[in-house]
Amino acid sequence: MEKVDRKLNIFFLPHFSTSHLIPMVDTARLFVAHGGVAATIVTTPHNARLFQDSLDCDSESRGDIKVHTVKMPSAEVGLPQGIENIGQCSTPRLIGQLFKAIALLQKPIEQLIRENRPDCIVSDMFFPWSVEIAREINAPRILFYPSNAFYHSVSHSLNLHAPHDKVQSDTENFLIPYLPDQIEMTRSQLQDHLKTKTLYGQLINMIKDTEASELWHNFY
Known part of the structure; x- marks a missing residue:
């Protein structure tokens, strides 16, 4: 019987900000370009539209990069329908609602990961909870932190x-x-979270707590 080599299945979890999203999509392309990798980018419908056309035109990654969309829980947090990216938020209040909606996506994304059991998870710094789900399925988690040295x-x-x-x-x-x-x-x-205690600052502290025990790399 002819042996069929299975490609590594890697899940990419980008943050809902264009400055984080596009670099992670490019990172998925780099993984796929080396061969032997099938990538799945998990995001919301609006964010997927920001890069889907470029994937469709990319002959090298066509077929090896899939996009799985999850519904944004807008109504649950009072976020206007269609706002799914920080670039769409015109006020601090909208940004706060967006972050609350993103937090509600943790459970459905965790369930998606359990069902598919990827070989590796590449997740944005704003998803520190992905550390635990990666441990649960015994897969490495690579922290994506799109900033310079x-x-x-x-x-x-x-x-x-x-x-x-x-x-x-x-x-x-x-x-x-x-x-x-x-x-x-x-x-x-300085950013506000460095001067006073904020919910954003608490999230940053959670992110930093995960850095010491995880595989960390800067892709720039």
């Missing part, structure tokens, strides 16, 4: 040493420690 160095230093807590005002300069050059900032330049 300088950003990560600055962010790590700010979170570890908190130099912004030692200045007296939002306009006073402080030095970011342990960088190879002298880089200064002010509190007014």
Whole structure:
């Protein structure tokens, strides 16, 4: 009987932001281009439309990249129908509703993963819960964090040493420690979650808690 080589089945879970979504789609293309990989991108209908045409025109990945769409739970959180991407949110309130809707997608996506049991999961930084479902099915989880090395160095230093807590005002300069050059900032330049406790900040902390034990790589 002729042996048929099975392709590795890899699930890609992109965040619902174009700056995260498109790089992850390109990453799926890179995986498929090496051969022996079948990719499934899990997203919502609106987000799928942002890249589906480019996949259809890509002869190299055609057939090896599938898109599985899940329904956005808009009504459950009071989010207007059709808003499924951060780029569509014109107010902080809409962004908050979008994040709540994304959180509600955890269970249906986990069930999809259980049913398909992919060989590997590549998930965005905003899906820290994917660590546990990957462990459940005994598959590696690769953390997708679409930022450059300088950003990560600055962010790590700010979170570890908190130099912004030692200045007296939002306009006073402080030095970011342990960088190879002298880089200064002010509190007014920081993201809100670094200055005060926010739900977004709690999510970022959850993300950082998963980094130490997971396979982490920057694809830039």
